[in-house]
Amino acid sequence: MYGLYIIQKYNLFFLAKVVILYFVYKIQYYGFMIEHTSISEPIYLRLKEMILNGELKPGEKIVQEKIAEQLGVSRTPLMKALLALEHEYLVESIPRRGMYIRSWDKQEIIDIYICREAIEGMAARLLAQSKEENIIKQLKDCFSPFLNSNDIDLNAYTEADETFHSLLIKLTGNAPLDKIYFFGNIHEKVIGHGLVRPPEETLDEHFKIINAIEEGDEDAAEKFAREHIKKSRELLFDQ
Amino acid sequence: MYGLYIIQKYNLFFLAKVVILYFVYKIQYYGFMIEHTSISEPIYLRLKEMILNGELKPGEKIVQEKIAEQLGVSRTPLMKALLALEHEYLVESIPRRGMYIRSWDKQEIIDIYICREAIEGMAARLLAQSKEENIIKQLKDCFSPFLNSNDIDLNAYTEADETFHSLLIKLTGNAPLDKIYFFGNIHEKVIGHGLVRPPEETLDEHFKIINAIEEGDEDAAEKFAREHIKKSRELLFDQ
């Protein structure tokens, strides 16, 4: 045993191997590598993508074994991902029957928009309280490409819109608030990648919110953020 | 095989067994029995109870096999329950390390109270919009026992307070809003079953909210609901 070690010690291949293993270890340890938390994380992301882009359609049943085979994993981590999606309102579970891609009726969509009003309104208020320059810059940057443009690219604007609303929450730094804001996904799904209202109308509203935040006017910031969502909601159902 | 069947067919014990099994089946089928959706549901409830009453302490590690054995189940449904608790902010998961009972620092509690302000404020507004008699009655009933009483039982009042805040959300009928309102648990946990402020102070505030709802004054209802929570938050941290 000892003799073997002596031999190995001066064996170049052995040394090389140790060095490599060491670095692999260090790389993993210090997190330079992609953090491989678990396999259910990528499953979750993939399924979410499939739901949002329509590969999996509302009302469709999810047969666990099929999807598991399709993704090349077992049912256990798939279940974990499905439970996360259930908590995000994207998947519905009927005990002993199965899981289904969720679909929303008119009332439910209204209810979701009301939640967004409450959450985004509060977010705008919090940002107005902080009034940080860096925050205002980030918000402005979303829409600055479209200012003074008389031919707005709808796809780009849609993406900017999504970024803006997501940023509004994240920039507050309020983690619990971000945690309960999973309705953004559903918004996207409901309107099918389009816009509820034309950029000409909403661009101004977005800047109204940003300006109120910049001026530190909490009440105005919240009011404008809410009105912005409310208008879209009312237009969706002309009520 | 067939012969055996004939013998069993006329065996009284066999017949009795079949009859019993049949009724058990029917009882289950028609739902006279407690609906046994799954075993993870009671596990979830039990764990929640254990966390809230302090049997499991903040920061404590949850060793799955231990708890599973203790509850007499396998790790699979336990995991399901733990994931649900993670989504409710009661349990924290560190990948490959384990799950821990969550503890909250000052900033996080403030953040949670801010969420409550947004959610409960919106709930009060929605109820003011509906202005249903039945709703107002239920809200009033929470506190009517304490009116004109100069010696309020603190335990009873604490319970009434919890019921009131929970009702405020549920009575809106907005399911998504109720889904994101899981911070009520944490409130209870944070203040340790006590009250942040004395009944003399909060009883009046509660009725201010209820009266605004009764009068259909949305703005006032939301304002009072928010102020009520904000005052407690400020007192908790005297900021």
Added chain:
DNA sequence: AACAAAGCTATTGTATATATGTAAATTGGA
């Protein structure tokens, strides 16, 4: 004696097997 590295142990993450329940299919009777 101090430190690094390898091995060990405990616990999590994943896969598979078993059990239980639901819905569809089939059979038998009117």
Added chain:
DNA sequence: TCCAATTTACATATATACAATAGCTTTGTT
């Protein structure tokens, strides 16, 4: 031919088995 009841097939829920890894312990070297 239609209806009801039983059987069958399939999918989910739970349990168990296996694999991988984090942190501790031990060992060996300087």
